[in-house]
Amino acid sequence: MVAVPKIELVDLHKSFGNNAVLTGINLRVMPGESLVIIGGSGTGKSVTLKCILGIERQDRGGVLIDGRDSTTIDRRAFLRSFGMLFQGAALFDSMLVWQNVAFRHLHARRPMKRTAARELAISKLSRVGLSAETADLFPAELSGGMQKRVGLARAIATDPSVIFFDEPTAGLDPIMAGVINDLIRELVSEMGATAITITHDMTTVDRVADHVAMLHGGQVRWTGPVADMTTATDPWLDQFINGRATGPIETLR
Amino acid sequence: MLLPRLALGLLASIGRSTLELLRGTGRVAMFAAVTISHLVRPPWYPTELLHQLLRIGYFSLPVVGLTALFTGGALALQIYAGGARFNAETVVPSIVAIGIVRELGPVLGGLMVAGRVSSSIAAELGTMRVTEQIDALTTLSTNPVKFLILPRVLAAVIAMPVLVGVGDVIGVFGGYLVGTERLGFQSTTYILNTIDFLQVTDVTSGLVKAAVFGFILSIIGCYFGYHSGRGARGVGQATTNAVVTASILILAANYLLTEAFF
Numbered sequence: 442m443v444a445v446p447k448i449e450l451v452d453l454h455k456s457f458g459n460n461a462v463l464t465g466i467n468l469r470v471m472p473g474e475s476l477v478i479i480g481g482s483g484t485g486k487s488v489t490l491k492c493i494l495g496i497e498r499q500d501r502g503g504v505l506i507d508g509r510d511s512t513t514i515d516r517r518a519f520l521r522s523f524g525m526l527f528q529g530a531a532l533f534d535s536m537l538v539w540q541n542v543a544f545r546h547l548h549a550r551r552p553m554k555r556t557a558a559r560e561l562a563i564s565k566l567s568r569v570g571l572s573a574e575t576a577d578l579f580p581a582e583l584s585g586g587m588q589k590r591v592g593l594a595r596a597i598a599t600d601p602s603v604i605f606f607d608e609p610t611a612g613l614d615p616i617m618a619g620v621i622n623d624l625i626r627e628l629v630s631e632m633g634a635t636a637i638t639i640t641h642d643m644t645t646v647d648r649v650a651d652h653v654a655m656l657h658g659g660q661v662r663w664t665g666p667v668a669d670m671t672t673a674t675d676p677w678l679d680q681f682i683n684g685r686a687t688g689p690i691e692t693l694r
Numbered sequence: 695m696l697l698p699r700l701a702l703g704l705l706a707s708i709g710r711s712t713l714e715l716l717r718g719t720g721r722v723a724m725f726a727a728v729t730i731s732h733l734v735r736p737p738w739y740p741t742e743l744l745h746q747l748l749r750i751g752y753f754s755l756p757v758v759g760l761t762a763l764f765t766g767g768a769l770a771l772q773i774y775a776g777g778a779r780f781n782a783e784t785v786v787p788s789i790v791a792i793g794i795v796r797e798l799g800p801v802l803g804g805l806m807v808a809g810r811v812s813s814s815i816a817a818e819l820g821t822m823r824v825t826e827q828i829d830a831l832t833t834l835s836t837n838p839v840k841f842l843i844l845p846r847v848l849a850a851v852i853a854m855p856v857l858v859g860v861g862d863v864i865g866v867f868g869g870y871l872v873g874t875e876r877l878g879f880q881s882t883t884y885i886l887n888t889i890d891f892l893q894v895t896d897v898t899s900g901l902v903k904a905a906v907f908g909f910i911l912s913i914i915g916c917y918f919g920y921h922s923g924r925g926a927r928g929v930g931q932a933t934t935n936a937v938v939t940a941s942i943l944i945l946a947a948n949y950l951l952t953e954a955f956f
């Protein structure tokens with residue numbers, strides 16, 4: 442039997458006004474696999490994730506989840522075992538840090554007791570390298586990197602089976618970035634989660650990815666197993682991973 | 695040559711704005727209908743409702759109270775001046791009460807709360823939209839309409855009649871203060887005159903107006919915030935649009951409701 446991809450994008454198109462951002466994305470992520478998406482800023486990586494979630498509606502093309510058109514599936518059921526770290530963390534600034542992390546538990550059909558939810562939030566915070574003291578602060582009192590990690594704690598709070606990370610290590614120091622990379626790898630390897638990670642950080646690619654996809658010009662420029670990346674001859678990929686100023690990718694965008 | 699072209703341009707722009715207005719009205723109506731439909735579909739978020747009742751209702755009390763107090767006082771002076779022209783100074787207490795309860799209480803209260811609450815709702819939801827907090831809610835299996843919009847709208851619909859009711863009392867009291875201190879009315883005469891001429895429908899029509907205005911100012915604030923454009927500019931625009939639209943709609947609705955209650 443052929444395995445069905447957890448998530449598959451077929452010829453995805455998305456424009457904002459005259460700005461054609463995605464012009465035919467084809468991509469598949471198998472269950473329990475970690476895909477890392479790289480690409481210049483503004484190439485539509487975040488928009489791709491939003492189309493998968495239905496937060497943005499694509500103009501053309503399809504999103505398949507477990508082989509079924511995402512517009513026909515029970516989206517609520519999918520979201521129940523889903524977690525996402527947004528690029529800007531997207532923490533609820535009217536709530537304390539622990540209330541953000543335990544949001545699902547506090548607002549479930551049968552809500553968890555507040556003390557238990559707080560305990561749980563603190564244990565999740567420790568997994569992203571944040572002390573218990575941060576739990577009772579407001580998001581606005583944290584640095585950008587700390588907010589990012591709270592967002593990560595919130596995304597993994599219910600041990601989801603599908604997780605999206607939008608630039609998880611942006612704004613973090615190298616040590617903390619290492620902690621986060623290991624955490625993502627652990628979620629995939631040990632918990633069996635399916636993960637899509639957007640990053641500009643090549644160490645994240647090395648540590649987290651099973652597969653890599655590079656977006657450029659609204660399409661997937663290169664995709665393949667992470668091991669093939671170093672031997673790939675694609676000039677776009679080569680320029681990107683080596684950070685060269687000269688090459689086919691224009692630096693004026 | 696130029697004149698016909700100008701005239702045509704003007705017509706076209708009138709047509710365009712009319713169409714835009716109709717389209718906007720349709721979108722707001724849809725938005726309101728969707729919000730109301732969530733009223734009968736669980737889950738509900740009662741703690742959010744309580745939060746908003748406190749924010750929209752309780753914290754608007756000073757604004758509404760002060761507005762009513764000064765309005766009642768000024769009204770007493772004006773009616774006295776007008777009444778004196780045909781020796782009818784004694785109507786001051788009853789006209790003040792009727793004016794406050796039927797018209798000025800709900801309208802001025804509605805406009806003040808629109809300034810205070812529509813803007814803050816629009817700014818808050820707009821910021822949540824821009825910083826992807828609304829998207830984050832969706833990914834956390836929480837419907838933003840149920841969690842953000844319905845509690846705010848419900849709270850405003852519940853709080854406004856209470857606010858206006860309190861404002862009515864304070865407004866009449868403002869008239870009483872001016873009447874007894876400045877215009878030489880006897881305290882008991884003033885109170886008796888107020889009570890004798892005031893009818894129950896005066897009060898209820900004012901409170902119904904208040905509830906409608908509460909709905910308008912909250913749904914408009916939510917609409918513009920929820921659909922805010924990107925960036926700080928988008929949020930600023932949403933806030934302005936919310937206050938202006940809510941105020942105009944309140945005045946328009948006030949006229950229609952007054953016709954209906956007449």
Ligand SMILES: Nc1ncnc2c1ncn2[C@@H]1O[C@H](COP(=O)(O)OP(=O)(O)O)[C@@H](O)[C@H]1O
Nearest residue numbers: 457460462480481482483484485486487488489
């Ligand atoms: N809601 C939106 N409205 C208009 N343009 C948008 C919107 N979201 C994204 N874009 C545009 O789409 C392009 C890709 O954005 P994004 O996916 O955020 O890039 P990145 O690859 O850096 O994550 C950008 O040009 C951005 O301006």
Ligand SMILES: [Mg+2]
Nearest residue numbers: 486487528607
């Ligand atoms: Mg992005």
